[in-house]
Amino acid sequence: MEQILVNGAILSANYALIALGITLIFGIMNVLNFAHGQMFMIGGLIVYTVCVVFKLPYAVGLLAAAVIVGLIGMLLERTLFQRVMRISSREENTMLLAVGTALLLENIALYVFGEKQRGIPPMVSGVYRLGSAFLPANRLLVFAISLALIAAVLLFVNFTRQGRAMRALAQDRTATMLMGVDVNRISMLGFGLGAALAGIAGGLLISVSGVNAGIGTAISTKAFIMIMIGGAGVIGGALLGAVALGFAEAIGYALFPGSVTYLLIFTALILFLLIRPQGIMGKPWG
Amino acid sequence: MMEATRRRLLKGAGALAVAGVMATAVGLGATGAAFAEGKTLKIGQLGVMSGAEASWGLVNKYAAQATAEMWNAKGGVDIGGEKYKIEIVSVDDRNDPKLTVSGAERLMGQEGIRYVIGSNTDVTATSIRPIAEKYNAMYFPYASSRSLYTKPAENAVMGMVASYQVAPAILKLLKAERGVQKVAFVARNDSDGLSNRDDAVKAAKDLGLDVVSATATYEANATDFFPVMSNVVGTAPDLIFLPASAPSNTPLLMRAARELGYAGLFASDSGQDIKVINEMAGDAGNGLVSIGGASADAIRSEYMDDFIKAYTKVAGEWNDEAGTKVYALEVILATLQATGPSAIEDTNVFKAAIPGFSMKNPFLKEDSKLTFTGEADYGQKRQIGVPLVLTETKDGQFTTLAIGQVD
Structure with a gap:
C-alpha cells in the first residue's frame, strides 16, 4: 500500500507540471495545444544536449529548456496563433494549426536529435525506504522540484500583475481589453509560460523516463485526460486531474494487469464525462 | 473559464487524423529521385518511422540506405553482367495498418517495386499480404507471426530471428549456465508484445522453469515503469524477461527494477x-x-566495419540494432545475382531460387554461410538464416554469449 501511495504521489507531481502548462494555454488563448507533448519532448532533448553533449551542469540544462521552449512558445503564439485567431472565424483552425505545429516540431526533433531514446543519468543516486516502499532519491528530487515549481506558478498567477492579467483574460477577454490590459502581450506571455512549463517537465523527467522524438503524442494524450477530469482552463482542475490520473495509474498497475489499467481509466473517463462533461472544476458546457 | 465544447474535441481528433495522412503523403514525396543514367534497381522499405516506435523502421531505412551506398560506390550491383544502381524508396506507415496498405499499394502498385523490406510489426506485416500477392511482390517483414511465412502464404520472408526461436535459446542458456529457476514476464500491451510473451512463457514452462509472474504489461506509450515493476520485483524472480521490448523501454524497465532492489538477470x-x-x-x-x-x-x-561507417554516415550515429537488420538487402541482392535479371520483375524466379541459395556471411569474421531457413517452423524456407547471436550487457558493452543458427 505504501508503494502505491509513493508511486501515485510521484506520478501526480510529474503530471501536474504537464497539465498546468496546457490548461494555462487553453484558459488564456482558448487553444487546445496539440503540440504540448512536443514541447515537453523538446525540453527533454535540450537538457540532454546541454548535459550529455556539452557536459554542462543539469541546472543549466533545465534553465535552457525553460527559456528556449518558452521562447518557442512565444514565437509560435506571436507569428502563428495570434494571426490565425485574428483572421479566422472558425475555431477549429487553431486546432489544425496546433496539430500541424506538433507534426512540425516532431519531425524537426527527429531530424536534429535522431530516432533514439535520449536520457541522462539520475541527478542523485540512492534509494530511500518509506515503510515498505522504495523511493529512489532521484524521483524524490524531481518530486520536490515539481512541487516547488507548481507553488511558484500558483504564486505567479495569483499575486503578480501579469498573472492576474492572465486570469482576467481567461475569464473575459473583452472586459480585460477594456481595462487597458495589452491582451496580445499577455497572451504571448501566457503561451510562453505554458510552453516553458512543458519544457521544464520534459527536462525534469528526462532523468527519470527519458524522451524520444515520438513521445509527444502520448504526453499530450495524458495532458488532455487530466484537463478533461479537472476542467479545461482551470488551474486547480489541472492539479486535481493530475492527482486523479497519477493515483489511478498507481492503483491500477498495482491491482490489475497493466492492460486493464488504461482500459478502466478510459471507461471511467467516458462515464465521468457523461455525468459532468465540463470536468470537476470547469464551467458547464456551452 | 473559457468555453469548451464537445464539438471542439471532435474537430481536434479529426484534425489529427487529417494531419497524420498529410504527413505520410509528405514523407512519401521525400523519397529519392531516380538516377539520371544507367539501370536502377528500386528496393522498397516500408515501416514505422515516426512516433514512439520510429527507431524500428528508421534503422531498417538507414541500414538499407547504407548497404545501397556501399554498392553504389562500387558502381552498382552486377546482375547478369549489367550494373544496377540501387535506389531505396521509403514509406512511413506510422505503425498504422491503413497506412501500411496504402504504402504497399504505392510501392508495389504505382512504383512497380517487387522487393520491399518491412514492415515492423505483426499487424502491419499481415496487412501487406494481400497487396504483395496481388502484385506478386516479395516482402521481408520484421515480424514473427507464423501465418505470414506458412503456406499458402509465400511472398513474405522473415528478415530476423523470431521471438519463439530466441526465447527458448535464452531461457535454456540461462537455466543451464546461470541457474535461473524463477522467471517473471513483463510485456508491452500490444499484439507483438503479448504474442511474444505467450511464446516465451510456453518455452519457460517446457523447460521446467517456475513462471512467477506472466500477466504484467505496460502500455506502448508508458514513460514510468516503477508501478508495474513494483509488482513484478515482489515475486522475487531470478530472471525478468521483457518480450518485444523496444530499445527505448528496456533501459527504463531495468532501471525501475534495480531501484526496487532487484539484483537478478534480464x-x-x-x-x-x-x-x-x-x-x-x-x-x-x-x-x-x-x-x-x-x-x-x-x-x-x-x-x-565498412557497413558501420556507411551507416554512421547515413544516420549520423551508429545504432547496435542495425546489426540485426543488416542482412535483408544484402541477401536480396545476392539472390538476384544468383538468379539473373529475370527475377527483378518476376519474383517466381526468386522464389524458385530460395531453397538452393547460399552465400558466405560477409558480416562475420568467421567463415559461415547465409541461407534461407525456416522449414522447421513454417514448412518452407521463408526466413533469412540470420545467425542467432546472444549478448549480455556488461560494464557498458555487449559481450557475446553464444552464436547459433535457426533450423
Missing part, C-alpha cells in the same frame, strides 16, 4: 542499443541478455 528477445542502455540505465543496465547482431567487436568482419 532478458529480451529483441535487439537493443548499448548507447541508449548506458545513457538511460547506467550501472542498472548490466545483466541484460538479448538478441545481438553482427556488430559485436569479437565477431564482426571488415565488411561489417
Whole structure:
C-alpha cells in the first residue's frame, strides 16, 4: 500500500507540471495545444544536449529548456496563433494549426536529435525506504522540484500583475481589453509560460523516463485526460486531474494487469464525462 | 473559464487524423529521385518511422540506405553482367495498418517495386499480404507471426530471428549456465508484445522453469515503469524477461527494477542499443541478455566495419540494432545475382531460387554461410538464416554469449 501511495504521489507531481502548462494555454488563448507533448519532448532533448553533449551542469540544462521552449512558445503564439485567431472565424483552425505545429516540431526533433531514446543519468543516486516502499532519491528530487515549481506558478498567477492579467483574460477577454490590459502581450506571455512549463517537465523527467522524438503524442494524450477530469482552463482542475490520473495509474498497475489499467481509466473517463462533461472544476458546457 | 465544447474535441481528433495522412503523403514525396543514367534497381522499405516506435523502421531505412551506398560506390550491383544502381524508396506507415496498405499499394502498385523490406510489426506485416500477392511482390517483414511465412502464404520472408526461436535459446542458456529457476514476464500491451510473451512463457514452462509472474504489461506509450515493476520485483524472480521490448523501454524497465532492489538477470528477445542502455540505465543496465547482431567487436568482419561507417554516415550515429537488420538487402541482392535479371520483375524466379541459395556471411569474421531457413517452423524456407547471436550487457558493452543458427 505504501508503494502505491509513493508511486501515485510521484506520478501526480510529474503530471501536474504537464497539465498546468496546457490548461494555462487553453484558459488564456482558448487553444487546445496539440503540440504540448512536443514541447515537453523538446525540453527533454535540450537538457540532454546541454548535459550529455556539452557536459554542462543539469541546472543549466533545465534553465535552457525553460527559456528556449518558452521562447518557442512565444514565437509560435506571436507569428502563428495570434494571426490565425485574428483572421479566422472558425475555431477549429487553431486546432489544425496546433496539430500541424506538433507534426512540425516532431519531425524537426527527429531530424536534429535522431530516432533514439535520449536520457541522462539520475541527478542523485540512492534509494530511500518509506515503510515498505522504495523511493529512489532521484524521483524524490524531481518530486520536490515539481512541487516547488507548481507553488511558484500558483504564486505567479495569483499575486503578480501579469498573472492576474492572465486570469482576467481567461475569464473575459473583452472586459480585460477594456481595462487597458495589452491582451496580445499577455497572451504571448501566457503561451510562453505554458510552453516553458512543458519544457521544464520534459527536462525534469528526462532523468527519470527519458524522451524520444515520438513521445509527444502520448504526453499530450495524458495532458488532455487530466484537463478533461479537472476542467479545461482551470488551474486547480489541472492539479486535481493530475492527482486523479497519477493515483489511478498507481492503483491500477498495482491491482490489475497493466492492460486493464488504461482500459478502466478510459471507461471511467467516458462515464465521468457523461455525468459532468465540463470536468470537476470547469464551467458547464456551452 | 473559457468555453469548451464537445464539438471542439471532435474537430481536434479529426484534425489529427487529417494531419497524420498529410504527413505520410509528405514523407512519401521525400523519397529519392531516380538516377539520371544507367539501370536502377528500386528496393522498397516500408515501416514505422515516426512516433514512439520510429527507431524500428528508421534503422531498417538507414541500414538499407547504407548497404545501397556501399554498392553504389562500387558502381552498382552486377546482375547478369549489367550494373544496377540501387535506389531505396521509403514509406512511413506510422505503425498504422491503413497506412501500411496504402504504402504497399504505392510501392508495389504505382512504383512497380517487387522487393520491399518491412514492415515492423505483426499487424502491419499481415496487412501487406494481400497487396504483395496481388502484385506478386516479395516482402521481408520484421515480424514473427507464423501465418505470414506458412503456406499458402509465400511472398513474405522473415528478415530476423523470431521471438519463439530466441526465447527458448535464452531461457535454456540461462537455466543451464546461470541457474535461473524463477522467471517473471513483463510485456508491452500490444499484439507483438503479448504474442511474444505467450511464446516465451510456453518455452519457460517446457523447460521446467517456475513462471512467477506472466500477466504484467505496460502500455506502448508508458514513460514510468516503477508501478508495474513494483509488482513484478515482489515475486522475487531470478530472471525478468521483457518480450518485444523496444530499445527505448528496456533501459527504463531495468532501471525501475534495480531501484526496487532487484539484483537478478534480464532478458529480451529483441535487439537493443548499448548507447541508449548506458545513457538511460547506467550501472542498472548490466545483466541484460538479448538478441545481438553482427556488430559485436569479437565477431564482426571488415565488411561489417565498412557497413558501420556507411551507416554512421547515413544516420549520423551508429545504432547496435542495425546489426540485426543488416542482412535483408544484402541477401536480396545476392539472390538476384544468383538468379539473373529475370527475377527483378518476376519474383517466381526468386522464389524458385530460395531453397538452393547460399552465400558466405560477409558480416562475420568467421567463415559461415547465409541461407534461407525456416522449414522447421513454417514448412518452407521463408526466413533469412540470420545467425542467432546472444549478448549480455556488461560494464557498458555487449559481450557475446553464444552464436547459433535457426533450423
